[in-house]
Each structure stands twice: as structure tokens, then as C-alpha cells.
Amino acid sequence: MSLNRRSFLGLTGATAIVLTAGGGAFIMTRSPTAAITPWAAAGGKYADPRLRAVSYAILAPNPHNRQPWIVDLRTDGEVQLLCDTGRLLPKTDPRNRQIVIGLGCFLELLRLAAGADGYRLDVDEFPEGVSEANIDGRPIARVRFVKSDEISADPLFDQIVRRRTNKEPFDMALPVRDSDLQALAAAGQGSVAVGTTSASNDVARLRDLTWRAHLTEIMTPRTALESVRLMRIGKSEIEANPDGIDLGGAFLETMNRVGILTRQELADPESSAFQQGLEMYREITGTAMGYVWLTTEGNSRRQQLAAGRAWVRINLKSTELGLGLHPLSQSLQEYAEVKPHLDEVHDTLGARPGQRIQMLGRLGYGAEVAPSPRWPLETRIREM
Numbered sequence: 001m002s003l004n005r006r007s008f009l010g011l012t013g014a015t016a017i018v019l020t021a022g023g024g025a026f027i028m029t030r031s032p033t034a035a036i037t038p039w040a041a042a043g044g045k046y047a048d049p050r051l052r053a054v055s056y057a058i059l060a061p062n063p064h065n066r067q068p069w070i071v072d073l074r075t076d077g078e079v080q081l082l083c084d085t086g087r088l089l090p091k092t093d094p095r096n097r098q099i100v101i102g103l104g105c106f107l108e109l110l111r112l113a114a115g116a117d118g119y120r121l122d123v124d125e126f127p128e129g130v131s132e133a134n135i136d137g138r139p140i141a142r143v144r145f146v147k148s149d150e151i152s153a154d155p156l157f158d159q160i161v162r163r164r165t166n167k168e169p170f171d172m173a174l175p176v177r178d179s180d181l182q183a184l185a186a187a188g189q190g191s192v193a194v195g196t197t198s199a200s201n202d203v204a205r206l207r208d209l210t211w212r213a214h215l216t217e218i219m220t221p222r223t224a225l226e227s228v229r230l231m232r233i234g235k236s237e238i239e240a241n242p243d244g245i246d247l248g249g250a251f252l253e254t255m256n257r258v259g260i261l262t263r264q265e266l267a268d269p270e271s272s273a274f275q276q277g278l279e280m281y282r283e284i285t286g287t288a289m290g291y292v293w294l295t296t297e298g299n300s301r302r303q304q305l306a307a308g309r310a311w312v313r314i315n316l317k318s319t320e321l322g323l324g325l326h327p328l329s330q331s332l333q334e335y336a337e338v339k340p341h342l343d344e345v346h347d348t349l350g351a352r353p354g355q356r357i358q359m360l361g362r363l364g365y366g367a368e369v370a371p372s373p374r375w376p377l378e379t380r381i382r383e384m
Contacts (some may be wrong), residue, residue, distance in 0.1 A: 030250040032235045035242035035373035042161050049117050050079050050145060055377050056113035056160050060312055062102030063329065064089055064230055065372050067243050069106050072139075072382045079143040081107065082382070083135050087243075091226040092217065095334050096135040097304055101358060103140050104308020105315075109160060110143065116153040120146045130301045140305075156187070156316040163315050164371060166324035169287040170364025176290035180321050180363075184292050187317035191297065192310040195349060198290035198363070205348060210362070211285045213331035213341040218278065219269065220337050228267045232373070242373030285328070288362035292325070293349055299356040307358035318363070327361045 038058060046052040054071055062068065068087040072080040083103060088096055111121050122144040129138060181196040188194035197203070217223045230244035234253035238246045247261065255261035255273075265273035294310055296303040311327075318325040331341040351357055 030235050032238040034239045036371045038374040039371045053110050053113040057106045057110040060105035060109050063098040065243050077145050080139050081141045091223045100304040101308040104305035105312035108309040108312045112154050112157045115151050116157045118151050120148040120151050159316040159319040163319045164369050166369050168366050170366040174365040176363050187313045188310040192306050193295040195293045206291050210328045217330045228263050290363035292361050294359040296356050311359050324364050324366045325361050
């Protein structure tokens with residue numbers, strides 16, 4: 001997550017002094033280049049097609065950028081996908097629904113990358129069973145690579161390394177084109193229903209709903225602290241742990257050095273940093289120009305995986321269209337305090353009894369953003 005520089009103008013006096021004193025060398029060296037290397041390394045010269053496919057799959061979107069995937073390659077021609085249970089989000093995602101959606105995103109990118117090399121994937125989901133309560137150490141999927149002359153590259157494959165999650169304000173002078181909404185809806189697949197809107201009444205109501213859901217999360221101590229503990233502030237922290245919520249760049253790192261932007265400040269609702277963070281997020285949610293959401297007929301683990309597959313395809317299509325997409329998951333979570341928002345979003349988006357809205361994202365056109373940090377491929381492999 002990148003914090004908007006303009007949102008902290010009231011806090012910049014000491015920051016500006018330190019930044020100026022540090023000179024251009026400090027500014028030029030604060031980009032966490034090592035943490036984003038996997039984006040450039042994807043599709044490298046791997047003799048094993050599984051490694052090539054996994055090098056793309058690790059770029060999948062996932063909650064809080066926890067990157068919960070581990071792959072086991074000990075069986076020739078197969079990838080066994082596991083969840084690293086040390087990377088769960090027990091406070092904001094107590095039933096691991098969002099984590100499973102992220103693993104579904106991983107599987108779809110794996111399929112797209114394998115298909116570009118002429119491989120079909122035979123996927124056995126949850127081959128040893130699954131808990132609907134909490135994810136455990138059993139495999140998420142067993143995937144067999146099968147060479148096939150009938151497989152051709154999906155056009156969305158070319159967008160994998162270009163895909164970004166845009167958490168910046170969108171241009172409110174640019175309405176979302178109807179043709180783009182139609183293209184997003186068509187990009188989904190399988191049993192997952194895709195809904196979209198840019199109608200002014202819908203947008204106004206969803207702006208308000210998503211903002212209130214964010215307030216609930218950030219004002220509930222245990223859920224707010226889960227995010228604060230996962231913040232990586234500055235280049236050194238980001239490169240040491242290229243996951244979680246990255247707060248990087250010379251400006252934010254300098255604010256951290258002068259004591260303005262610290263975990264302690266961000267966890268204190270009375271602090272200037274906390275209040276400015278709220279204003280920043282209000283600006284972000286308030287510039288939504290449209291929305292896209294995914295609905296499944298139930299909320300089983302397989303349906304969550306399917307939602308992840310559809311979500312990443314919509315991400316890739318939005319990239320192709322030059323359309324910004326930012327997931328807003330706060331109203332979809334499953335802890336007690338958010339239940340009123342969960343009910344409201346289902347009512348607002350017309351979900352029938354038993355249906356589950358799995359993902360909701362704001363849409364708009366905005367500035368290009370940098371890729372999110374990623375753990376290197378070799379760190380995601382259990383054993384060769």
C-alpha cells in the first residue's frame with residue numbers, strides 16, 4: 001500500500017528538512033528494487049515448465065500481500081499447492097476465506113502461464129479433504145502438467161507482469177466506460193457471477209458503505225493492529241520481508257525516521273498519522289467511479305477458489321483496458337463487528353439468500369503505480 005504524499009502535507013515540516021539535508025543520494029536509493037525483482041524475473045530461462053509457471057503465479061493478488069502459497073515439486077510433472085498457515089489473517093479473515101481466494105488467484109495464473117507454454121493443467125482441488133472452518137496443512141490442490149497440442153495462450157497471459165492493485169485516488173473527471181464494464185463482466189469464468197455498475201446512485205451508496213466498513217475495521221483494535229503489525233516501513237524492512245503492507249519511498253521513510261510515521265503512531269487513533277491516514281483512505285474510497293463484484297451460489301472452499309480464479313482474470317482484463325482496480329474487502333469480512341456491513345452489501349448488490357459476494361472492487365482511471373513486493377521464487381518452494 002502506498003500512502004499519498006498530498007495526504008500528509010500538514011506533517012511535512014520536519015520531514016522536508018531531513019529530506020533536503022539527506023540530498024539526492026538518499027532519495028535515489030530508497031526504492032526497494034530487490035523486493036520487486038520477481039516481476040522482472042517471471043518467465044526466466046527455466047528448464048522445468050513448472051518453475052516457469054510458478055514464477056508467474058507468485059505475482060497473484062492476495063490479501064494483505066501475505067503470499068500464503070508454498071509449492072511442492074517433488075513429484076515429476078506435478079505441482080502440489082499448499083497454504084503456509086503462518087501467513088493467515090486470524091483477526092480480519094478468521095475463516096480464511098480471503099486467503100483461499102488468493103490461492104485461487106495463484107492457480108489461475110499458474111494455468112495461464114502453463115497454457116502459454118502448451119501445457120494443460122489437470123487440477124485436483126483439496127485432494128485430501130478440507131476444513132470449512134480453518135485451512136490446515138492439507139494440500140489446496142494437486143496439479144498435473146500435461147503437454148498438449150490443443151492448448152494455446154490465453155490473451156490475458158500477457159498482462160500478468162503488468163497487473164497492479166491501484167490504491168491511489170482515481171480521476172473523477174473520467175467516468176468508467178460502459179464498454180469497459182461489459183469487458184470485465186465477460187472476463188469472468190465458470191460459475192462465478194460478475195456484477196458491475198457505474199450508475200451514480202449505486203456509486204454514491206457504495207462509496208459510503210465501503211468507507212463505513214473501513215472505519216469499522218480501523219476502529220476495532222484487534223483488526224487494526226493486525227494490519228499495523230504487517231506494515232513494512234522503508235526500504236530495509238520491505239526488502240527484509242517483502243510481504244504485508246509496504247510503506248516505501250523517500251518521503252514516507254523520512255517521516256518514519258523523524259517519528260511521524262511509526263507503527264505506534266499508526267495504531268493510535270488520536271495521533272496525527274492515524275487521522276491523516278483516515279483522510280487519505282476517505283479520499284481514495286471517495287473517488288470510486290464504478291464497482292465490480294463477484295458472487296457465488298454458496299461459500300464453500302471450492303467456490304472461494306473459483307472466485308479467486310475469476311478475480312484475477314478481471315484484474316488482468318482491467319490492466320489490458322487501462323482501468324484501475326482496487327479491492328475493498330472490509331465489508332465482506334466475517335468477524336462480528338462487520339456483520340451489519342456484510343448484510344448491507346449483500347442487500348445493496350441484490351444477492352439472493354444463500355449467495356455469497358466474494359469480492360468487491362472500486363474502478364476508475366488513474367496514475368500508474370509500482371508493483372507490490374514479492375518473495376523470490378526459491379523461497380516459495382518446499383523442496384526440489
